[in-house]
Amino acid sequence: MAVRTFGWVQEAYKLDNLKNVVSVFVPGSPVNRRLIEDKLVRLISDEDGKAEFIEELEADPVIVPYAHLKGKGTPKGYTRSNAPCSGIIQAVLPGQRKEYQSDWPADSFLRWAVSIGFLNYDRNADTCSLSDLGRSYAEAEAGSKEEEEALTTAFLSYPPVCRVLSLLAAGDHLTKFEIGAKLGFIGEAGFTSIPQHMILQGLFETEEEDRAKLLQDTEGTSDKYVRTICSWLKQMGWVEQAAKTAAEDAGTRRYEGTIPQSYRLTLKGRTVFKHTTGVSKFARIPKRVMWDMLATKAADRDYLRNRRTRIIQYLLKDYRSPEQVKAYLETAGLEETVETIKDDIRGFENIGLNVKRTGKTYKIMDDIVGLEIPADDAGRISVKSDMAVVKDSVRERLAHVSHEYLLLIDLGFDGTSDRDYEIQTAELLTRELDFLGGRLGDTRKPDVCIYYGKDGMIMDNKAYGKGYSLPIKQADEMYRYLEENKERNEKINPNRWWKVFDEGVTDYRFAFVSGSFTGGFKDRLENIHMRSGLCGGAIDSVTLLLLAEELKAGRMEYSEFFRLFDCNDEVTFR
Numbered sequence: 001m002a003v004r005t006f007g008w009v010q011e012a013y014k015l016d017n018l019k020n021v022v023s024v025f026v027p028g029s030p031v032n033r034r035l036i037e038d039k040l041v042r043l044i045s046d047e048d049g050k051a052e053f054i055e056e057l058e059a060d061p062v063i064v065p066y067a068h069l070k071g072k073g074t075p076k077g078y079t080r081s082n083a084p085c086s087g088i089i090q091a092v093l094p095g096q097r098k099e100y101q102s103d104w105p106a107d108s109f110l111r112w113a114v115s116i117g118f119l120n121y122d123r124n125a126d127t128c129s130l131s132d133l134g135r136s137y138a139e140a141e142a143g144s145k146e147e148e149e150a151l152t153t154a155f156l157s158y159p160p161v162c163r164v165l166s167l168l169a170a171g172d173h174l175t176k177f178e179i180g181a182k183l184g185f186i187g188e189a190g191f192t193s194i195p196q197h198m199i200l201q202g203l204f205e206t207e208e209e210d211r212a213k214l215l216q217d218t219e220g221t222s223d224k225y226v227r228t229i230c231s232w233l234k235q236m237g238w239v240e241q242a243a244k245t246a247a248e249d250a251g252t253r254r255y256e257g258t259i260p261q262s263y264r265l266t267l268k269g270r271t272v273f274k275h276t277t278g279v280s281k282f283a284r285i286p287k288r289v290m291w292d293m294l295a296t297k298a299a300d301r302d303y304l305r306n307r308r309t310r311i312i313q314y315l316l317k318d319y320r321s322p323e324q325v326k327a328y329l330e331t332a333g334l335e336e337t338v339e340t341i342k343d344d345i346r347g348f349e350n351i352g353l354n355v356k357r358t359g360k361t362y363k364i365m366d367d368i369v370g371l372e373i374p375a376d377d378a379g380r381i382s383v384k385s386d387m388a389v390v391k392d393s394v395r396e397r398l399a400h401v402s403h404e405y406l407l408l409i410d411l412g413f414d415g416t417s418d419r420d421y422e423i424q425t426a427e428l429l430t431r432e433l434d435f436l437g438g439r440l441g442d443t444r445k446p447d448v449c450i451y452y453g454k455d456g457m458i459m460d461n462k463a464y465g466k467g468y469s470l471p472i473k474q475a476d477e478m479y480r481y482l483e484e485n486k487e488r489n490e491k492i493n494p495n496r497w498w499k500v501f502d503e504g505v506t507d508y509r510f511a512f513v514s515g516s517f518t519g520g521f522k523d524r525l526e527n528i529h530m531r532s533g534l535c536g537g538a539i540d541s542v543t544l545l546l547l548a549e550e551l552k553a554g555r556m557e558y559s560e561f562f563r564l565f566d567c568n569d570e571v572t573f574r
């Protein structure tokens with residue numbers, strides 16, 4: 001079975017291009033014929049399957065392997081900008097400087113078409129074909145009532161669209177960051193959002209000519225989903241984009257700024273939203289929930305998808321308590337905690353399902369189509385990863401700290417998410433707890449600095465899949481930061497990052513934060529201590545979360561937290 005990722009879409013915007021992609025599958029359509037008679041002939045080489053592609057598009061019905069649609073990617077010796085065209089959908093989508101797109105946009109448009117139900121996907125054969133709704137859309141005249149009806153049905157069957165509409169209906173005028181913070185499953189690395197107060201602080205500290213770039217480059221995964229979805233809804237006339245001036249506290253200051261990527265419902269959008277709740281003369285549209293959308297980046301995403309599929313199917317039947325769900329899962333061989341189940345139910349709401357609560361019981365009120373566990377998983381029990389076991393154990397102990405920070409456990413082992421790891425560490429310490437300071441994370445600056453009273457700490461986040469050994473280069477970098485903080489000489493470092501600390505901070509320590517530690521990290525900690533005269537430690541994500549719970553519950557003093565880092569070793573707490 002091929003590994004595909006459906007259900008969440010980024011970087012696919014234009015409805016015109018979507019229609020061309022869907023029209024590929026209509027035999028004899030202008031798009032289909034142009035591919036066969038012209039574009040594939042010119043753009044696809046014999047080695048990349050030109051003859052086979054043409055034969056597939058001449059068939060009725062058109063059923064095409066996904067790999068033939070998406071293309072082969074970037075061959076050795078090429079870059080994405082000059083890679084040859086090797087897929088049918090690549091040939092359909094126009095590029096900025098060439099006649100075709102790369103495989104990444106082709107894949108995005110395919111996932112879009114499958115996720116909203118215009119294309120059917122056969123998981124076992126790894127092929128795509130046209131759905132009845134897709135045919136209605138492709139054959140409808142541009143701008144016609146029939147086209148709008150097909151798009152309306154497709155979009156309102158897509159849960160994340162419903163989630164965005166519901167947030168806008170409740171919040172009136174929201175930025176992509178405000179929406180992104182409430183979209184997706186709780187505490188998972190696949191659903192990150194940049195805290196809005198960091199954006200506002202960044203806008204304040206950035207020159208005016210660089211602010212547009214900051215807004216464009218700084219966004220989490222969920223923020224990208226929001227931006228993509230809102231681009232669709234703008235074209236439908238359901239949402240309008242209007243800059244919003246927002247103000248939030250960051251540390252001891254209040255920052256204000258204007259965020260252009262902000263949205264609100266139009267009158268038409270408010271009318272359409274009623275379709276999602278059944279508050280109109282129109283019947284509620286069934287929601288298309290794909291197995292793939294129930295987890296994205298987690299290490300054991302297939303296990304999470306299977307568990308969540310079972311919970312959804314169980315909650316469709318009647319009102320159930322988390323304890324009843326737990327007992328039901330046990331019949332399928334899945335041992336889960338009540339807190340894990342509660343987080344999943346909150347996640348269902350966050351992806352756009354209509355979950356109704358009565359007392360201590362829950363029921364999913366939607367009609368759901370398309371959700372099934374793949375055949376190769378249906379007959380066996382998936383096994384949790386060790387990380388998931390640890391994560392669920394920590395979840396049980398977080399009674400005061402928000403479970404959204406469980407994503408630190410994922411991020412600590414994800415070598416591609418350093419920025420998110422720094423941001424979420426700073427958020428845990430400054431927004432969830434009472435530390436002052438925040439993320440600096442820029443050239444010649446530490447990742448995170450925090451303080452409380454007279455105690456300050458300089459922190460370095462390092463995400464590594466197999467543990468962090470603290471190489472001497474990073475140890476030297478930390479030593480430089482400690483020395484710069486002592487000297488506070490802007491000739492040595494003009495950015496004066498140490499200004500993050502209050503004048504009353506006198507006692508400093510250092511810390512390295514990672515998923516786990518390995519190798520000779522302790523020797524490097526001792527080396528920094530001997531050279532700087534300051535103490536520090538290494539702390540993993542799990543320990544940091546447990547300490548955060550102790551602090552927020554009032555069972556630990558902040559001074560005690562700092563003293564734990566006097567060890568020049570790994571900080572332990574269980």
